[in-house]
Amino acid sequence: MSAISDSFALVHAWLFETIVQPALFAVGAMQFVEEAFLGTELALWGALQVLVMLLVLRPLEAFIAAEPRVDARAVRTDVIYTLLARLGILQIFFFFLLLPLESELDAALHSVGIMRPTLETVVPFLGENPLLAFLAYLIAFDLFGYWIHRLQHRFDWWWALHALHHSQRQLTFWSDSRNHILDDLIVTLATALVVRLIGVPPGQFIALAAFAVLIENLSHANTRLWFGAVGERLMVSPRFHRWHHAIGEGHEGPHRGVNFGVLFPCWDMLFGTADFRAGTPETGIRDQLAGADYGRGWWAQQYLGFVRLWRSLAS
Amino acid sequence: MTRILRQLAQFLGRGVALALAAWPLIGAADSVIVLNSLSNSVSLIDPKTYRETGRVTVGKEPHHMMATPDDDALLIGNTANNELMFLDRKTGAITHKMPMLDPYQLAFSPDRRWFVATALRMDYVDIYNGEDIIRRKATVKPVARVKTRSMPSHLVFTNDSKLIYVTEQGSASVAVIDVAARKLVQHIRVGEGPAGIWASPDDKEIWVGIMGADHVVVIDRASSKVVATVSTGAGAHNIFPRGDGRHIMVSNRVANTVSVVDWKARKVVDEYPVPGGPDCLEIIPAANEMWVTARWAKKVVVIDLATKAVKASIPVGRSPHGIYYHAHAPRR
Numbered sequence: 001m002s003a004i005s006d007s008f009a010l011v012h013a014w015l016f017e018t019i020v021q022p023a024l025f026a027v028g029a030m031q032f033v034e035e036a037f038l039g040t041e042l043a044l045w046g047a048l049q050v051l052v053m054l055l056v057l058r059p060l061e062a063f064i065a066a067e068p069r070v071d072a073r074a075v076r077t078d079v080i081y082t083l084l085a086r087l088g089i090l091q092i093f094f095f096f097l098l099l100p101l102e103s104e105l106d107a108a109l110h111s112v113g114i115m116r117p118t119l120e121t122v123v124p125f126l127g128e129n130p131l132l133a134f135l136a137y138l139i140a141f142d143l144f145g146y147w148i149h150r151l152q153h154r155f156d157w158w159w160a161l162h163a164l165h166h167s168q169r170q171l172t173f174w175s176d177s178r179n180h181i182l183d184d185l186i187v188t189l190a191t192a193l194v195v196r197l198i199g200v201p202p203g204q205f206i207a208l209a210a211f212a213v214l215i216e217n218l219s220h221a222n223t224r225l226w227f228g229a230v231g232e233r234l235m236v237s238p239r240f241h242r243w244h245h246a247i248g249e250g251h252e253g254p255h256r257g258v259n260f261g262v263l264f265p266c267w268d269m270l271f272g273t274a275d276f277r278a279g280t281p282e283t284g285i286r287d288q289l290a291g292a293d294y295g296r297g298w299w300a301q302q303y304l305g306f307v308r309l310w311r312s313l314a315s
Numbered sequence: 316m317t318r319i320l321r322q323l324a325q326f327l328g329r330g331v332a333l334a335l336a337a338w339p340l341i342g343a344a345d346s347v348i349v350l351n352s353l354s355n356s357v358s359l360i361d362p363k364t365y366r367e368t369g370r371v372t373v374g375k376e377p378h379h380m381m382a383t384p385d386d387d388a389l390l391i392g393n394t395a396n397n398e399l400m401f402l403d404r405k406t407g408a409i410t411h412k413m414p415m416l417d418p419y420q421l422a423f424s425p426d427r428r429w430f431v432a433t434a435l436r437m438d439y440v441d442i443y444n445g446e447d448i449i450r451r452k453a454t455v456k457p458v459a460r461v462k463t464r465s466m467p468s469h470l471v472f473t474n475d476s477k478l479i480y481v482t483e484q485g486s487a488s489v490a491v492i493d494v495a496a497r498k499l500v501q502h503i504r505v506g507e508g509p510a511g512i513w514a515s516p517d518d519k520e521i522w523v524g525i526m527g528a529d530h531v532v533v534i535d536r537a538s539s540k541v542v543a544t545v546s547t548g549a550g551a552h553n554i555f556p557r558g559d560g561r562h563i564m565v566s567n568r569v570a571n572t573v574s575v576v577d578w579k580a581r582k583v584v585d586e587y588p589v590p591g592g593p594d595c596l597e598i599i600p601a602a603n604e605m606w607v608t609a610r611w612a613k614k615v616v617v618i619d620l621a622t623k624a625v626k627a628s629i630p631v632g633r634s635p636h637g638i639y640y641h642a643h644a645p646r647r
Contacts, residue, residue, distance in 0.1 A: 012611075013611040031465075031485045034634075116397070
């Protein structure tokens with residue numbers, strides 16, 4: 001483990017010192033050197049994730065497939081989404097964009113004698129134990145993810161955008177990043193805001209996001225894999241998440257869907273939205289069966305997302 | 316049920332925390348202390364074996380530290396969770412914490428009357444009563460908060476304790492703060508990305524590392540103008556006195572070197588290659604060594620001052636920044 005972490009640090013330092021820092025120096029932006037160091041790490045994590053996806057998830061899909069891969073073009077579009085998302089530009093942009101706002105808030109509170117509480121000030125022993133603190137961040141982060149996801153299905157205007165994610169009939173591990181750009185913007189902004197407010201440090205945010213994304217990639221994979229009766233209730237599996245994408249199941253019913261959990265199914269169990277059935281249901285949105293078009297390529301999908309949003313707001 | 320779970324979690328958490336806190340107590344008295352700014356920890360390194368002997372978890376993003384005037388404790392600024400922490404340098408134990416807004420770089424005035432912290436992400440400089448810090452009050456309030464331009468980073472007092480010079484990293488300038496008037500009285504333009512700052516012992520000059528360039532500049536205090544430029548290396552960052560009253564060491568982050576400058580002659584007289592983005596440094600005269608934090612390499616690099624050889628490259632936490640050793644070279 002330490003050898004992997006050391007190699008990662010070595011590549012990170014090499015990339016930064018030979019490419020990123022000289023570029024910053026050349027354009028006169030050395031005051032942002034620390035942010036750029038973190039940004040380089042985020043991009044490197046992204047590259048590593050894609051590598052893990054190819055080495056682990058692709059064979060998994062090949063050997064324990066849930067359904068045959070028949071629509072190669074649909075998958076290629078999702079690859080584009082993934083590569084764009086893994087660069088992490090959005091995340092890092094918002095994370096640092098929020099810093100001045102957070103500073104203003106801190107300063108305003110401080111001037112009236114209040115120090116903004118963070119997770120560690122509310123639960124002091126977390127401050128002395130990085131592993132427990134990381135777990136606490138992860139749980140808070142995931143609970144927030146669950147409710148954001150519920151709202152994406154709850155509000156018609158938001159569903160108009162989020163439907164793009166659900167319109168994939170050929171679900172694969174690449175499908176996690178298939179989102180409308182506006183949907184991504186809103187979720188990333190809200191997440192960055194909450195992450196800053198609970199006080200997650202930048203370095204841990206990167207690790208947190210990397211871990212979450214890897215699990216999300218797995219949960220979208222085209223595989224019959226499940227974690228057993230107990231495991232299914234501890235971590236979101238491909239089988240569990242497939243029901244969230246199932247036609248007529250994942251976006252209908254009293255809660256407008258089931259299995260909203262991102263990492264842990266406990267939130268679905270707690271809030272009555274869990275569906276632990278077995279099976280490999282067909283994925284997509286019901287109106288696609290009647291010919292609704294969500295677009296084939298990236299541009300068409302984005303454009304049609306805006307059209308749906310406009311119609312939803314207009315009605 | 317919830318109560319039992321909560322109590323269990325607290326019990327386990329405290330147990331682990333106590334175990335972690337006890338770990339570094341062994342052999343901390345003679346340690347070189349390093350702040351790992353992105354690991355939220357402090358590394359304790361044995362200067363004889365060059366091995367990390369312990370690691371203490373502190374607050375978020377600790378960047379700089381300094382000894383208290385009585386040399387009893389180290390003050391560590393945990394910037395991201397707004398806290399000033401007291402670390403017993405002999406035992407490695409955290410002895411006190413006080414809330415403080417974004418304490419990035421710290422300094423006592425030479426007369427010890429004032430304690431100052433720059434808030435880099437807030438664009439403030441806070442001035443506190445020195446006594447409040449020395450007496451380890453539970454909470455402290457700044458006697459003055461001075462708004463600066465973008466990213467106030469490093470600071471230096473004049474020897475008479477009357478003025479503070481602060482580099483404004485995001486604004487290419489140095490701010491001059493009048494302590495008695497408690498206000499910012501002047502901005503001096505110095506160049507892109509000013510970082511480390513040092514006052515000459517005769518109180519006539521202020522030296523500033525220009526990170527966006529390859530030099531340090533000299534400000535003449537009488538005229539408040541830049542009167543000289545000394546080329547050191549790309550990404551000239553921090554400045555530390557050599558301890559002989561004559562030379563200063565300048566870390567050049569992009570060039571991966573540390574330059575030795577004769578400040579009276581305004582001339583570079585020597586250079587040490589230091590890989591990994593050199594930042595803060597400490598000179599240990601007894602061993603004739605220079606210990607440098609390599610920000611990008613997760614390492615502390617030990618240089619033999621006589622041969623220029625890298626004697627050790629010690630793995631520490633992420634983005635190591637501040638470094639301290641009790642038997643350091645004189646700060647002059």
